[in-house]
Amino acid sequence: MTPYSILLLVVWFLTAKAIVSTAGKPSLHNLAWMVYMKTVKGGTHVKLHDKKQELIAINKEKKAISAQDEYAKWTKLNRKADKLSTEITQLQLEVNIDRTKVNKLIDWIFTILITIPIWFCRVWYRKSLLFYLPSGVLPYPLEWALALPFGLTGAVGMSVWMFAVNQVISSVIFLVSFPLKPSVSAPSKEEAVNNKNNK
Template identity: 25%
Template sequence: MPSLLIIVFILQLTIHSVNTFGVATINSLLWTLFNMLPVPTSKAAAEQNDLKSQFLELRKEMNATSSQDEFAKWAKLRRQHDKLLEQIEKTKSTLDSTKSTFDSVVNGLRWLGLNGVRMLLQFWFQKQPMFWLPKGWAPYYAEWLLSFPRAPVGSVSIQSWSIACMAIILLVSDALVSAVGLALAPKAPSKTAEPRKAPSEEKAARAEESRSQSEKKEL
């Protein structure tokens, strides 16, 4: 059996991942995977995808057809366009009702599987120390806070361990996001400084300039 420390950490990591990617995104992915199975809504979902493909092709063809020069062809495409749009709306209303029920069930199962399990673990193991602190490592009030609410003083409770795991996960996540952002950010073009002339070259240039000025005066 895996250690309780690892279970709590994985649970907190999963909760953070769900909150990061978003519930709606995960539900949409699960809905797509669900319709790949032999379920009653799979046929309707496949039919809707096929209708959408036909609709996009017909819309593209209709936009390429002039309503003035080729009115008969454009009117025929328009009728087909409206018919497909009506069919898409009909299948969409049916699937939306089923998807709403699916989202409610998934949200409930996700809450039970994540937050429900976390609350159950914190209640069941509230008296069990996760690990013991070295003696004299922290003052009494710090030991009492780390053992809150019912773990032995001098140990770390499951609640404190959960908070520590979430804090570490947030720090690492923010650091990774910042690193990726810096890596993908466009770099500003560096200005190349002009090479500085040596003192001998500067003297020669000044002498040449003064000689040219004196020649102009003589002229």
């Protein structure tokens, strides 16, 4: 593989890793769960939704009748509601198990598609010299450090390249995301006085 393609490969994987980190795994898990619920039609989550709707209808019906006037009907509805509540609890446990499985699958996908290739590049291409700097451009100790861990002096090694790419990507993400974050309101005079008094 040419040094140019190694450079681009590393940039690609580190960018994907940074995007996943910025988006956050919980939000990606939620997205995967929503996709799962839309694609799997006869799953436990559908049964849970139906049972909850049925329980809501029964509770409305119970509230509409008087327990004293129609005791037999009210008791029958109450037993039905208790049975549905038990079923809902059981179905909720099953849905939680399904959700955990989806989360683990997503974690495995991220590991296989992002983390393992990064480590593979780090180990397999650790001795590759990605590019050379002209001699004397930088002080000798800096040229030596850029070649770490296995390169010749004046060359840029994989570890240094990955570090540099990570720094650039994190800076770009910060610059893009900073204006999009909600502004923080200035503290009121009362809060400022309270903070001074607490010190």
